[in-house]
Amino acid sequence: MKKRKKIIHQPEKLQIAVDIVIFTIIDDKLKILLIQRATKPFKGKWALPGGHVDINESLEKAAKRELQEETNVKKVYLEQLYTFGDPSRDPRGRVISVTYFALLNKKPAIKSASDAADVRWFNVKEIPSLAFDHNKIVSYALKRLRWKLEYTNIAQRFLPRYFTLTELQRVYEIIFGKKIDKRNFRKKILSLNLIRPSRRKRKMVAHRPPRLWQFVSSKNVILTKRELIF
Amino acid sequence: MKKRKKIIHQPEKLQIAVDIVIFTIIDDKLKILLIQRATKPFKGKWALPGGHVDINESLEKAAKRELQEETNVKKVYLEQLYTFGDPSRDPRGRVISVTYFALLNKKPAIKSASDAADVRWFNVKEIPSLAFDHNKIVSYALKRLRWKLEYTNIAQRFLPRYFTLTELQRVYEIIFGKKIDKRNFRKKILSLNLIRPSRRKRKMVAHRPPRLWQFVSSKNVILTKRELIF
DNA sequence: CCAAAAGTGTTGGTTTTACACCCATGG
DNA sequence: CCATGGGTGTAAAACCAACACTTTTGG
Numbered sequence: 469m470k471k472r473k474k475i476i477h478q479p480e481k482l483q484i485a486v487d488i489v490i491f492t493i494i495d496d497k498l499k500i501l502l503i504q505r506a507t508k509p510f511k512g513k514w515a516l517p518g519g520h521v522d523i524n525e526s527l528e529k530a531a532k533r534e535l536q537e538e539t540n541v542k543k544v545y546l547e548q549l550y551t552f553g554d555p556s557r558d559p560r561g562r563v564i565s566v567t568y569f570a571l572l573n574k575k576p577a578i579k580s581a582s583d584a585a586d587v588r589w590f591n592v593k594e595i596p597s598l599a600f601d602h603n604k605i606v607s608y609a610l611k612r613l614r615w616k617l618e619y620t621n622i623a624q625r626f627l628p629r630y631f632t633l634t635e636l637q638r639v640y641e642i643i644f645g646k647k648i649d650k651r652n653f654r655k656k657i658l659s660l661n662l663i664r665p666s667r668r669k670r671k672m673v674a675h676r677p678p679r680l681w682q683f684v685s686s687k688n689v690i691l692t693k694r695e696l697i698f
Numbered sequence: 699m700k701k702r703k704k705i706i707h708q709p710e711k712l713q714i715a716v717d718i719v720i721f722t723i724i725d726d727k728l729k730i731l732l733i734q735r736a737t738k739p740f741k742g743k744w745a746l747p748g749g750h751v752d753i754n755e756s757l758e759k760a761a762k763r764e765l766q767e768e769t770n771v772k773k774v775y776l777e778q779l780y781t782f783g784d785p786s787r788d789p790r791g792r793v794i795s796v797t798y799f800a801l802l803n804k805k806p807a808i809k810s811a812s813d814a815a816d817v818r819w820f821n822v823k824e825i826p827s828l829a830f831d832h833n834k835i836v837s838y839a840l841k842r843l844r845w846k847l848e849y850t851n852i853a854q855r856f857l858p859r860y861f862t863l864t865e866l867q868r869v870y871e872i873i874f875g876k877k878i879d880k881r882n883f884r885k886k887i888l889s890l891n892l893i894r895p896s897r898r899k900r901k902m903v904a905h906r907p908p909r910l911w912q913f914v915s916s917k918n919v920i921l922t923k924r925e926l927i928f
Numbered sequence: 929c930c931a932a933a934a935g936t937g938t939t940g941g942t943t944t945t946a947c948a949c950c951c952a953t954g955g
Numbered sequence: 956c957c958a959t960g961g962g963t964g965t966a967a968a969a970c971c972a973a974c975a976c977t978t979t980t981g982g
Binding site: 649651652655656671672673674675676677694 | 970974975979981982
């Protein structure tokens with residue numbers, strides 16, 4: 469398994485990588501996927517999944533490909549985050565990293581990537597010290613995620629097609645990290661016309677069966693000031 | 699499976715450029731700086747100022763350097779916008795462009811850059827068809843600028859240190875493209891405690907001399923929901 | 929019938945919007 | 956004394972935050 473990687477010093481060559489912050493909600497906690505590096509530099513350290521961009525590949529395609537090397541998902545929300553280009557961010561040479569964040573609506577099967585010693589979901593509140601400048605990237609991604617949750621309909625990317633209002637509320641509570649009043653939440657979310665009720669109810673629960681809802685649009689919607697959620 | 703190492707012969711190498719959308723307000727209009735290309739491809743077309751990133755130069759430094767090749771300003775607000783990396787965006791080969799936007803608080807002297815046939819300020823409402831994907835970049839920059847004006851204290855970057863409330867209001871009006879009620883604007887902006895009055899007044903005007911104000915912090919401040927300006 | 933989560937309204941405080949007149953100066 | 960932009964308050968409407976009980980199901 470040990471792969472000898474030649475650490476060629478290429479002071480003249482500039483490289484582009486993509487790194488991805490993959491979020492999902494597992495057991496009512498917001499998690500991100502990290503891989504443990506099998507090779508130097510930072511061997512043994514946890515890092516974001518990522519890799520090089522092929523010469524004829526768009527950045528987004530590269531991000532999608534890297535994502536699929538770790539997980540089996542195909543339908544996924546991907547958004548470009550920021551480009552980190554400090555000349556000293558990678559000890560091997562000049563590597564500019566275009567970062568993305570991805571949102572998954574369920575825990576995917578994890579493949580074992582070839583160059584990883586291990587792969588795991590980490591609670592965002594328990595991120596260890598990461599390789600490269602990846603802690604910075606994660607914190608940037610988290611900020612962006614919270615921000616988008618407030619002013620867009622991005623919450624849908626964490627949910628299946630049909631969901632209950634309580635499940636939707638929980639997405640907000642988990643990501644914002646605070647409790648929200650149920651009545652106020654419902655009043656607010658319904659006034660936005662982002663979601664519509666389906667005729668279905670969730671059956672086989674030991675309590676009053678909740679109605680199932682769905683998002684009206686699968687496109688990204690930007691809310692204006694007075695529509696923002698908390 | 700993923701062991702595909704890209705040993706494929708690379709017909710071209712990947713390059714990184716920065717492109718900058720330079721905004722300023724001139725004659726009560728929002729303008730951006732464009733250069734007319736002197737060389738192929740797109741010879742004769744207008745384009746954003748920009749250029750290649752040196753191997754040991756951070757992206758922001760590269761953007762600053764390019765900015766100074768066109769203008770004489772040094773103190774300038776610069777912010778990374780987005781990275782455009784479509785493989786076909788540049789006919790010469792694979793060029794990934796990291797874009798920035800810059801805000802100037804006054805019309806700078808324009809140097810004549812070596813590779814430009816001409817350099818001009820364009821009203822954002824009258825942008826011609828540009829080289830490469832630069833129209834897309836400009837429209838993205840405009841969106842971001844309007845957005846930031848609403849939820850940060852970025853307006854200060856268009857103003858000198860001391861300014862009148864009417865001048866500040868005009869920044870908002872010009873960029874949002876709509877009139878704002880003077881009393882409501884003042885009430886709002888004062889309630890935010892972003893600015894403080896100086897003892898000075900602007901003299902030598904043929905009407906009641908206005909008080910001069912300054913921003914409390916030259917750092918970027920992010921406003922929360924209830925503080926947003928309109 | 930018990931446990932569990934679903935579902936539902938009202939009120940008081942705050943924020944927003946719309947709107948018109950007097951003030952201080954230079955010429 | 957005129958022209959010009961500077962400066963100021965109020966009331967009605969919309970919005971937000973806080974708060975508790977009844978309903979429906981499975982077991």
